[in-house]
């Protein structure tokens with residue numbers, strides 16, 4: 001089993017907080033060339049994952065909703081023609097409210113093309129905060145998009161951010177309350193982070209104090225728990241049975257193939273000498289460089305076999321984001337390392353109140369979830 005991530009790297013405009021591999025679109029979108037490159041990239045990658053079935057597809061960005069439904073449909077048809085897919089495969093598309101049309105025809109057409117889960121980048125329903133984030137959409141467009149998405153898709157995620165410039169606790173809660181009006185099955189609530197090499201990092205906006213952000217985090221979690229959502233990952237909340245399967249695979253340290261500019265893959269395999277190894281690959285980041293690399297027959301820019309000493313941290317950095325944590329057998333299956341060797345460090349984190357360590361499961365305590373970086377540092381090689 002393997003998940004497929006597809007990166008579409010263009011946006012109408014770069015948001016000042018964003019450090020994703022996204023580029024302001026200059027001129028016309030090279031849709032046909034890029035989609036053809038993705039399938040050519042897949043053709044070259046497939047022999048690396050022989051006989052493996054796709055369990056989820058996530059089309060992320062950037063702003064994938066800049067692409068036409070016909071283009072997305074052709075991409076999915078091309079994937080189905082090349083690789084086996086599980087029957088009830090989850091296929092998510094990320095959409096920006098500022099790129100949707102008034103009649104929501106794009107949404108209907110994406111649904112008809114095979115997208116069965118929509119993830120909307122709402123961020124906030126407040127005009128002042130959307131403006132401070134440099135978003136291309138306003139409150140009305142956010143409300144319209146959330147309502148149209150609910151009408152066309154059974155499975156909807158809304159991305160909301162909190163800890164925004166000059167935001168109060170009441171305003172952060174109001175955004176979540178407004179999101180709930182649309183009955184999404186999933187909410188991702190991210191605290192705004194100042195990422196290196198962004199405009200916000202160079203010119204920091206007036207953010208709420210850390211303690212206020214912590215209160216926002218707690219208040220949002222309490223409100224969503226009351227609404228029936230499980231807080232199943234650091235920033236993710238879902239109704240029962242509605243967790244994002246694609247993202248769960250990352251957090252459970254499963255394998256994934258990433259296609260498109262700057263996309264990353266994690267693939268476990270047997271080497272020619274029969275040794276198990278875990279390889280991480282990154283494709284060329286810049287869209288132009290990616291297109292040239294695909295034309296030359298190899299989109300991969302860097303590839304690295306992860307040494308065994310780095311695997312405990314790599315695994316825990318993902319698995320401890322999950323409220324459920326992990327089982328000793330899943331650790332051994334995903335890393336091929338003995339759980340017993342990890343146990344002393346787990347037990348010392350348990351003594352510090354950061355972890356629950358039981359014979360059949362290891363999970364972060366609520367203190368551990370709030371201080372996850374602190375917890376993880378002890379597992380760095």
Ligand SMILES: C[S@@+](CC[C@H](N)C(=O)[O-])C[C@H]1O[C@@H](n2cnc3c(N)ncnc32)[C@H](O)[C@@H]1O
Pocket residue numbers: 017018019020060061062063094095096097120121122123159160161190191192193194195
């Ligand atoms: C790759 S973005 C894609 C969504 C889409 N491009 C959009 O912005 O509408 C995924 C989500 O990450 C969150 N995000 C991006 N940068 C962030 C930051 N610096 N701090 C917190 N959340 C961030 C936003 O909620 C965003 O919707």
Ligand code: SF4
Pocket residue numbers: 010011013014015018019020022061062063096121
């Ligand atoms: S629209 Fe999304 S991906 Fe694009 S710059 Fe803004 S946050 Fe980043």
